[in-house]
Amino acid sequence: MNVLLIGSGGRESALAWKIAQSPKLTKLYAAPGNPGIADIATNLNIKVSDFDGIAKAVKDNDIRLVVVGPEVPLIDGLADYLRSIENPPLVCGPTKDGAQLEGSKDFAKQFMVRHNIPTARYQTFNGDTYNQAVDFLKTLQPPYVLKADGPAAGKGVIIENDFQVACNELKEMFSGKFGKSSAEVVIEEFLSGIELSVFVLTDGHGGYVTLPEAKDYKRIGENDEGLNTGGMGSVSPVPFADEEFRQKIDTHIIKPTIDGLIAEKIDYRGFIFFGLINVKGDPYVIEYNVRMGDPETESVMLRIEGDLLDLMEAAANGDLKGKSIKFNPKTAATVMLVSGGYPGDYEKGKEISGCETVKTSQVFHAGTKMKDGKLVTDGGRVIAVTALGDDISLALAAALQDANKITFDGAYHRRDIGKDLIKFGRKSK
Numbered sequence: 001m002n003v004l005l006i007g008s009g010g011r012e013s014a015l016a017w018k019i020a021q022s023p024k025l026t027k028l029y030a031a032p033g034n035p036g037i038a039d040i041a042t043n044l045n046i047k048v049s050d051f052d053g054i055a056k057a058v059k060d061n062d063i064r065l066v067v068v069g070p071e072v073p074l075i076d077g078l079a080d081y082l083r084s085i086e087n088p089p090l091v092c093g094p095t096k097d098g099a100q101l102e103g104s105k106d107f108a109k110q111f112m113v114r115h116n117i118p119t120a121r122y123q124t125f126n127g128d129t130y131n132q133a134v135d136f137l138k139t140l141q142p143p144y145v146l147k148a149d150g151p152a153a154g155k156g157v158i159i160e161n162d163f164q165v166a167c168n169e170l171k172e173m174f175s176g177k178f179g180k181s182s183a184e185v186v187i188e189e190f191l192s193g194i195e196l197s198v199f200v201l202t203d204g205h206g207g208y209v210t211l212p213e214a215k216d217y218k219r220i221g222e223n224d225e226g227l228n229t230g231g232m233g234s235v236s237p238v239p240f241a242d243e244e245f246r247q248k249i250d251t252h253i254i255k256p257t258i259d260g261l262i263a264e265k266i267d268y269r270g271f272i273f274f275g276l277i278n279v280k281g282d283p284y285v286i287e288y289n290v291r292m293g294d295p296e297t298e299s300v301m302l303r304i305e306g307d308l309l310d311l312m313e314a315a316a317n318g319d320l321k322g323k324s325i326k327f328n329p330k331t332a333a334t335v336m337l338v339s340g341g342y343p344g345d346y347e348k349g350k351e352i353s354g355c356e357t358v359k360t361s362q363v364f365h366a367g368t369k370m371k372d373g374k375l376v377t378d379g380g381r382v383i384a385v386t387a388l389g390d391d392i393s394l395a396l397a398a399a400l401q402d403a404n405k406i407t408f409d410g411a412y413h414r415r416d417i418g419k420d421l422i423k424f425g426r427k428s429k
């Protein structure tokens, strides 16, 4: 079959790498893709927001399956649109109603409450209910968690220790700090624990497979210090997610979510990303995303054995029941090479060298482009390097060794990805 992958980041590079291994694949296209993806796919110069352009590409290239990487086109209704065209393709990615799980924090919280899914206590407010919001804040212990209801490119969550500062932040959010995304604000209880990311692929009919779990590292500095970024690395598996903990996730979080979607007549076909936190041995949902995580996907793809394209096609076709997924028991570690200055101001257009010298790890492009025949940086997060090893230390050492072979002016990466998890030992299978 011909497949069209939507997106251009590290996540899509890893998905493309995995899809390209499938015996079911005839030809892979990406819109818009990136120079790394171009090695295994045909890139089409179409923006992810250009729904007509994507529909035309589906028709022109006889596409059977569209795999949507990022959330924004899903929240904006790309899956609905593609399912409405003549000779519609299969789409791996939810329609607008399902994408609200990520598009509206208030919708996600109400959904969790309706279906008894463990999550932090919360209430939602707007500018007209500011005084009630302050009263609710008074019932909570610091730090205070304020979340813009709508999408805010990962920046809409404020965690603040000082009560007065939190009230001021709230006022600013209602006044448009995140545009109309913060017209409504979810205020919730702070949960303390270690976070992890769990992914399922589901078919809208109750069938689902759970992918390898992962942990991502969001801060720019080692030991999780400094500003938040789009993600500096990841590891999979997460050693504290033992059999008992994973069973709790399945029983209390995944199944009620899948059942809840069906009960609410939401035909959800695609990936669900559960952002979880381990509170004293019990998993709670911090957030849902309606896509795979980045840079978790880079680690997760190396651990999936067998044909992910077959599973994505089945999910999009409502037909996953009876299918299973196998994991490589090794550990995957991903190290992200970023531009100097990121996540603050940084320069683009720096020449990248050394990618071809990497033989052991996988090199996934995130923010790169070709300029005058040369590969140059084109974003804050530039390249992800992912390696497998027998444990976290070995996987990390292998990824670091290869990351050091790739150079560009100002390049930076963390050297401690996964190190906080070593104390949990290796997961018993």
Ligand code: AMP
Residues within 6 Å of the ligand: 120, 145, 147, 154, 157, 188, 189, 190, 191, 192, 195, 275, 286, 287
């Ligand atoms: P979100 O966009 O909802 O994932 O929030 C961004 C980050 O804020 C999460 O990855 C957590 O680290 C943190 N966070 C969000 N909600 C809470 C909460 N209720 N308790 C503790 N940390 C939280």
Ligand code: GLY
Residues within 6 Å of the ligand: 216, 230, 231, 289, 292, 293, 294, 295, 296
């Ligand atoms: N790594 C977190 C995310 O993709 O949202």
